[in-house]
Amino acid sequence: MSNASQARRRAIHLLDQVLGEGRLLSECYAAGALDKLPAEERARSQRLATDTLRNLERADRILQKHLKKSTPLTVHNALRIGTVELCQGGAAHGVVNDMVGIISGHRRHGKLKGLVNAVLRKVAEQGSAEWAKLRVPRLPKWLRSPLSQAWGAPAMLAIEAAHLAGAPLDLTAKPGADLSALDATRLPTGSYRIHGSVQVSGLPGFEAGDWWVQDAAAALPVQLLAAQPGELVLDLCAAPGGKTMQIAAAGATVTAVDQSAGRMARLSENLARTGLTATVVVGDALEQTGAYDAVLLDAPCSATGTIRRHPDLPHAKDGSSFGALIELQAQMLAHAWSLVKPGGRLIYCTCSLLPDEGECQVEDALEMFPDMSVGTRLQQLDGIAADWITEEGGLRLRPDYWPELGGMDGFYMAELRKAD
Known part of the structure; x- marks a missing residue:
């Protein structure tokens, strides 16, 4: 054969x-x-x-x-x-x-x-x-219905068109690295985008650790975190490590936690390639202790925001596990909040298009914790459109945003501040 x-x-x-x-x-x-x-x-x-x-x-x-x-x-x-x-x-x-x-x-x-x-x-x-006469393929009904209800029919059609188009390759640059040798476009939020099929390990700067692969939407939670040199930062559900590397590159002392030993081995390889340092812990986010200046929780979720690069997801899943995921997210958010020092901050984020995993979680948390408020740093980020900011003060990203640039992953994030 x-x-x-x-x-x-x-x-x-x-x-x-x-x-x-x-x-x-x-x-x-x-x-x-x-x-x-x-x-x-x-x-x-x-x-x-x-x-x-x-x-x-x-x-x-x-x-x-x-x-x-x-x-x-x-x-x-x-x-x-x-x-x-x-x-x-x-x-x-x-x-x-x-x-x-x-x-x-x-x-x-x-x-x-x-x-x-x-x-x-x-x-x-x-x-x-x-x-040539056929319409853009639709998502299965189990997922299309809640997304249409959340974002409306016109947005649903645009999201499905973005899914069909697939995803370009996005890179996050190490501070001070020169990416001019790459045939890449600098995006409004600071990521670099390469269109077409490429061999990642063969690109200029890979061996030198000048950059790492990370969708432009996934790079924004750490920009919102704004880690400072010397701060103690906890990155929960960290693998494969894009956000950990961003935090480490900012000069903070970062501890990365994830349950998957295999994925954490990949994180360690990425740290070694880029010459960055973090404490790597294979463990359960709900069992972590300590007090941190900032905590980043990229909570386990439906991953419905990543369908343009993972078209198998809506066909392999049926939504039956989402209820348990939403409950776990609430537990993790509450535990992560207990690890934030007074005056510190928590970034909660998910790569989901479902409001139940994003906006609704933050609304519930704000009611639950009197010492929690939504920060305002979001308004200082480059490349953010005003209508991406949600009613409760988070950031909602969708695959149909930036259609002229090639779209982005669906994501939700919010900066939660703890009172002094």
């Missing part, structure tokens, strides 16, 4: 895991799903899977015209990937032959190779014209 065929076969397997087992792509990669592929074909397999997940509704609309009855998931996923490739300009001969070969070799579904051949040949003939 050729490398291209291997990449397509593994992409089918990835879709089987996401759509059949409810597993995230990151979980599949961690389990070694692509380990045996050469680097180029590993990237190709990832691209095929993510492109198909972004265009799942489009692929299914085209396929329904050519399928008289339902097909086994593996076969249907082969047809989906083949349809997306063909409709995006893939060579019909290679795509069709590979998919037929993959299914013919399947021990359970080999007899359906003729169906795969017939359907994909029809798609090759007619699909491109049909594809």
Whole structure:
């Protein structure tokens, strides 16, 4: 089997895991799903899977015209990937032959190779014209409904368009580093953006530790924190470490805490590459003690703000775990508040588009803690539009913001000040 065929076969397997087992792509990669592929074909397999997940509704609309009855998931996923490739300009001969070969070799579904051949040949003939007429794919109803209720129908369409477009690569520069060798655009908030597909480790400044990968929205909570040299700062749920490195680069003494030993190993690698220092603790955020000038809580959340880079999420999840997450966020916020010194501050943030995980958490906390108030530093940040600031004084970011620049992740953050 050729490398291209291997990449397509593994992409089918990835879709089987996401759509059949409810597993995230990151979980599949961690389990070694692509380990045996050469680097180029590993990237190709990832691209095929993510492109198909972004265009799942489009692929299914085209396929329904050519399928008289339902097909086994593996076969249907082969047809989906083949349809997306063909409709995006893939060579019909290679795509069709590979998919037929993959299914013919399947021990359970080999007899359906003729169906795969017939359907994909029809798609090759007619699909491109049909594809161009299809609307932007919609999120599954379980997620689309609450987001439409929160932000309105026009915003929902713009968010879905941003999801389909995917995400460029954003970098945070180490203070004093020269990034002029990079073909990058400096964004209004200070991050640097690279469009197109690149090999991160091959970019100028990677080995020197001049920068790290971090979405522009994710870089803002630490700007809001405004860590000062000599301050004691606690970064809860810190891995993979972008915010930890920002705090350390500002000269503060930072302790980074996360439950995942694997992700914390990656954080330590990032610190070593950039020459920055932090105390790294593998542990439960709810078990931390002490008193800090500032605490950053990037709370566990639905991650619905990251769908433009993780299109598997709305298909692998169904929202059933969100209630437990929201309860955990409230517990973590309350515990984090107990670790803030009088006169200190807490930055609460989530990479979620759901108000229940952002605005509502802060509103509830303000009612619960008499010594808590919302800070005003948000108004001093560069690149922030006035209508991004919420009623309770937090910052709401959405994927449809900055459409002319390539969007941003969905995020919520608030600066909470403790009375002296």
